Amino acid sequence: MKYSGIGGQAVMEGVMMKNGDRYAVAVRKPDGEIVVDKSAYSGIVKNKKIKKLPVLRGVFNFVESLTLGFQTLTFSASFFEEEDEKKETDKKKEDFLMGLTVAASIVLAIGIFMILPYGISLLFRKVISSRWLIALLEGVLRLLIFVGYVAGISLMSDIKRVYMYHGAEHKCINCIEHGMDLTVENVRKSSRLHKRCGTSFLLIVMLVSILFFMLIQVDSAVLRLVLRLVLIPVIAGVSYEFIRLAGRSDNVIVNLLSKPGLLLQKITTREPEDAMIEVGIASVEAVFDWKSYVKELE
Numbered sequence: 001m002k003y004s005g006i007g008g009q010a011v012m013e014g015v016m017m018k019n020g021d022r023y024a025v026a027v028r029k030p031d032g033e034i035v036v037d038k039s040a041y042s043g044i045v046k047n048k049k050i051k052k053l054p055v056l057r058g059v060f061n062f063v064e065s066l067t068l069g070f071q072t073l074t075f076s077a078s079f080f081e082e083e084d085e086k087k088e089t090d091k092k093k094e095d096f097l098m099g100l101t102v103a104a105s106i107v108l109a110i111g112i113f114m115i116l117p118y119g120i121s122l123l124f125r126k127v128i129s130s131r132w133l134i135a136l137l138e139g140v141l142r143l144l145i146f147v148g149y150v151a152g153i154s155l156m157s158d159i160k161r162v163y164m165y166h167g168a169e170h171k172c173i174n175c176i177e178h179g180m181d182l183t184v185e186n187v188r189k190s191s192r193l194h195k196r197c198g199t200s201f202l203l204i205v206m207l208v209s210i211l212f213f214m215l216i217q218v219d220s221a222v223l224r225l226v227l228r229l230v231l232i233p234v235i236a237g238v239s240y241e242f243i244r245l246a247g248r249s250d251n252v253i254v255n256l257l258s259k260p261g262l263l264l265q266k267i268t269t270r271e272p273e274d275a276m277i278e279v280g281i282a283s284v285e286a287v288f289d290w291k292s293y294v295k296e297l298e
Helices: 056-080 091-122 131-152 158-177 184-187 196-214 223-246 254-270 274-287 291-298
Strands: 009-010 014-019 024-026 036-042
Touching: 009 056, 009 091, 009 158, 014 158, 014 274, 024 056, 024 274, 056 091, 056 223, 056 254, 091 223, 131 223, 131 254, 158 184, 158 254, 158 274, 158 291, 184 274, 196 223, 196 254, 223 254, 274 291
Parallel strands: none
Antiparallel strands: 009 014, 014 024, 024 036
16 A cells, blocks of 8 residues: 555544545534544645645645645534524635635734744844844744744643644554554554644744745845745745655654654644544544555554
8 A cells, every 4th residue: 555644634623634635524523423524625736747846745735734724624613613603605605715714814824923023123133234143033033933822822722622632633643654553542652743743844934934034135125025925935845845854754864853843743732532532543544544554564
């Protein structure tokens, strides 16, 4: 069995797993029942050759993950709405609202994590003459804002449970990749940290942006900002290539560079309850024949 690595995301009281063009969302309803929704997602780009181009595939993967993440989050949240608040929405309106949400989220993220640190760094130009130091300061500010945001939302009770499901997702994938049967007991003793995690990807984006932005040495503050925005897709693509390499390599240097992301995952993942692990297992089994894969590893 060819294995390129299944991936997943935590959602409200559930886990989404994706394998190729197939994905499944498993959610534990308030009454305790586990509901699994299976579907196909071909992505925003249909041409497979273009989708596999280095760097570009990282940009496509990021946008697709964001879109699919909102779709699965909406699905999981639907089980926890009050009955009198549920409204029928036609498919076109739903897709339009989803598109608006994704676009607004991207704009907000760019504003908070890209433009805000740049704006603050401009205030120091009166006391710091070196453009290299200003760019480094901007990068440090970006990292602090990002880590602070991640740590801050971890204090919210709902996010704590999402982080627990995030842990269940990682533990399920690690269990399979280490050749163990996908049981609650085996998953429980697997690691909740994984080098292919989206948290690590975002941290790598922050670090790579420091290197890229230090190379932008132009006089115009407006042009510097424009170049930063233009380079965002390139930075995302390069960061994806590293995460992809990290997931397939045990090289000492790659492992060392992966450490910061793994450390950050200690915040974005928590040890799950057995009931959460069961949800993760249900999601995996809906899209991946783990028994055949584990048998091949023996």
